[in-house]
Amino acid sequence: MADPTARFKRHLDQVALDTEKLLERLLAPAAVAGERLRPARLLEAMRYATLGGGKRLRPFLVVETASLFGAPRRQALMVAAALECVHCYSLVHDDLPAMDNDSLRRGRPTVHKAFDDATAILVGDGLLTFAFDILSRPQTHQDPALRVRLISALARAAGIGGMAGGQMLDLAAEGRYAGPKLNFDDIRNLQAMKTGALLVFACSGGAILGKANRKELAAVERYGAAVGEAFQVADDLLDVEGDSATVGKATGKDMAAHKATFVSLLGINGAREHLKTLVRKAEKAISPFGKDAEVLKVAANFIANRRS
Amino acid sequence: MADPTARFKRHLDQVALDTEKLLERLLAPAAVAGERLRPARLLEAMRYATLGGGKRLRPFLVVETASLFGAPRRQALMVAAALECVHCYSLVHDDLPAMDNDSLRRGRPTVHKAFDDATAILVGDGLLTFAFDILSRPQTHQDPALRVRLISALARAAGIGGMAGGQMLDLAAEGRYAGPKLNFDDIRNLQAMKTGALLVFACSGGAILGKANRKELAAVERYGAAVGEAFQVADDLLDVEGDSATVGKATGKDMAAHKATFVSLLGINGAREHLKTLVRKAEKAISPFGKDAEVLKVAANFIANRRS
Numbered sequence: 001m002a003d004p005t006a007r008f009k010r011h012l013d014q015v016a017l018d019t020e021k022l023l024e025r026l027l028a029p030a031a032v033a034g035e036r037l038r039p040a041r042l043l044e045a046m047r048y049a050t051l052g053g054g055k056r057l058r059p060f061l062v063v064e065t066a067s068l069f070g071a072p073r074r075q076a077l078m079v080a081a082a083l084e085c086v087h088c089y090s091l092v093h094d095d096l097p098a099m100d101n102d103s104l105r106r107g108r109p110t111v112h113k114a115f116d117d118a119t120a121i122l123v124g125d126g127l128l129t130f131a132f133d134i135l136s137r138p139q140t141h142q143d144p145a146l147r148v149r150l151i152s153a154l155a156r157a158a159g160i161g162g163m164a165g166g167q168m169l170d171l172a173a174e175g176r177y178a179g180p181k182l183n184f185d186d187i188r189n190l191q192a193m194k195t196g197a198l199l200v201f202a203c204s205g206g207a208i209l210g211k212a213n214r215k216e217l218a219a220v221e222r223y224g225a226a227v228g229e230a231f232q233v234a235d236d237l238l239d240v241e242g243d244s245a246t247v248g249k250a251t252g253k254d255m256a257a258h259k260a261t262f263v264s265l266l267g268i269n270g271a272r273e274h275l276k277t278l279v280r281k282a283e284k285a286i287s288p289f290g291k292d293a294e295v296l297k298v299a300a301n302f303i304a305n306r307r308s
Numbered sequence: 309m310a311d312p313t314a315r316f317k318r319h320l321d322q323v324a325l326d327t328e329k330l331l332e333r334l335l336a337p338a339a340v341a342g343e344r345l346r347p348a349r350l351l352e353a354m355r356y357a358t359l360g361g362g363k364r365l366r367p368f369l370v371v372e373t374a375s376l377f378g379a380p381r382r383q384a385l386m387v388a389a390a391l392e393c394v395h396c397y398s399l400v401h402d403d404l405p406a407m408d409n410d411s412l413r414r415g416r417p418t419v420h421k422a423f424d425d426a427t428a429i430l431v432g433d434g435l436l437t438f439a440f441d442i443l444s445r446p447q448t449h450q451d452p453a454l455r456v457r458l459i460s461a462l463a464r465a466a467g468i469g470g471m472a473g474g475q476m477l478d479l480a481a482e483g484r485y486a487g488p489k490l491n492f493d494d495i496r497n498l499q500a501m502k503t504g505a506l507l508v509f510a511c512s513g514g515a516i517l518g519k520a521n522r523k524e525l526a527a528v529e530r531y532g533a534a535v536g537e538a539f540q541v542a543d544d545l546l547d548v549e550g551d552s553a554t555v556g557k558a559t560g561k562d563m564a565a566h567k568a569t570f571v572s573l574l575g576i577n578g579a580r581e582h583l584k585t586l587v588r589k590a591e592k593a594i595s596p597f598g599k600d601a602e603v604l605k606v607a608a609n610f611i612a613n614r615r616s
């Protein structure tokens with residue numbers, strides 16, 4: 001068998017291909033359920049927002065953790081597609097002028113630039129709704145009780161106690177609303193909600209699908225939380241050190257906004273040290289799975305050291 | 309027993325009270341699941357968007373149809389609360405400057421006026437997500453298979469094939485995007501998606517909860533569709549004939565926007581005639597339920613003749 005790094009790259013590429021194919025099928029003009037008049041503009045914009053881009057890290061984590069527990073890959077891909085809809089919706093809404101006002105995403109114009117603000121708002125609404133449609137389908141899992149567990153977990157990861165709440169706190173961190181100065185723990189909490197919650201769901205979603213026991217579920221969630229924080233520290237470092245052509249979105253924004261980030265609080269070297277600690281934490285969390293989890297260990301390192 | 313009209317008014321008032329109380333409890337600061345740092349601003353704005361207003365027509369329809377089939381009222385109210393979260397999210401997003409740009413709703417400043425655009429976007433996202441959280445809970449129904457049916461039905465009613473798609477078409481109807489001129493059938497389809505789908509779900513949600521058979525479900529869905537269209541015709545008439553103080557939102561907007569509506573296509577008298585036909589259709593659809601459905605018949609008339 002190839003070395004873990006090569007296997008990781010192969011797995012990541014394959015999941016990206018499979019996710020793309022599934023989203024393409026789920027969002028095919030003929031497959032959108034229940035429509036009468038076809039809102040072609042909305043569908044086109046939803047496809048623009050979800051297809052043809054991204055590393056598909058979240059889908060990768062769903063598929064890898066699901067495979068730890070022997071869950072069928074085609075079911076894991078359904079969960080991955082739903083999660084990717086939520087992730088893409090959040091990017092579309094966060095990029096809006098009223099939010100982060102970004103015009104570049106994955107090296108392409110953001111949805112509100114390619115279409116318009118109203119369409120971008122509806123794209124986000126449509127994708128968030130569609131995620132729950134996908135999870136409610138029997139193809140996701142034959143047991144409705146398990147589908148409900150996935151739906152509940154995703155709703156909590158994405159809602160006010162998770163991603164949406166984290167984005168609200170992130171806007172406050174830019175000083176937009178009155179409030180206390182954020183310390184290290186505040187930033188960790190904020191990021192655990194904004195970025196971490198969906199990455200934890202990626203791992204717990206796969207484990208739920210594979211009927212992991214409580215201890216196994218807790219282990220992959222610890223892994224997901226460490227990877228989620230590492231993802232964000234790396235993001236903050238890229239904002240300082242990366243150039244926008246490589247990163248695929250605007251950089252240098254945090255400093256310009258005097259925003260509290262891991263880098264502003266720890267410094268560049270401190271942030272790099274923290275990153276190492278997080279990778280060790282992630283590796284330790286999944287060490288009970290032995291050789292099966294080797295690819296996930298490589299993934300943690302990849303996420304921490306990514307250049308885009 | 310009091311006459312049907314008095315009973316209808318009593319039922320409507322009671323559902324409004326009960327829905328308010330349940331939403332108050334579900335959105336209580338201590339009850340929001342999973343949060344670490346409390347995004348107080350977001351919670352406050354979500355409460356502003358959902359509490360203290362509205363006739364609660366959709367909750368009323370859920371509770372009434374559920375009672376036709378003997379489903380427990382407390383379960384019907386959970387479905388009603390979830391549906392009301394979706395309805396309120398759609399108002400918040402539709403009112404945004406990029407969409408309909410409204411500053412008045414239920415006689416109060418809209419969410420983006422009382423807070424700001426970014427908060428309003430997140431309020432909508434948070435409420436939409438929360439609706440699926442609510443439906444996934446065992447309190448909604450003990451059987452997860454039934455909860456998944458509700459989730460699937462709501463996702464389809466709210467998504468690109470339903471409300472979100474209808475809103476996209478509605479923006480197009482204002483001439484914002486290039487496209488063919490809309491005829492009567494186009495407007496009916498558009499409104500069936502934009503307004504009708506959630507009102508149909510209100511009825512089918514109650515019926516699903518009460519384990520209605522296929523024929524019974526079809527009957528209440530026909531009722532919901534007729535009532536949904538009547539609701540919109542009445543809305544179009546109010547936009548022409550109502551004053552904003554009574555209606556609680558801006559009026560005269562459709563004509564100013566040269567927008568194709570039931571009134572612009574049928575004229576005022578034609579729209580009034582169409583309204584009568586729709587009420588008869590609604591009454592006929594639920595006539596098989598006999599005396600049990602009397603309050604729903606009054607409701608159809610009330611919705612058609614509402615002044616606000």
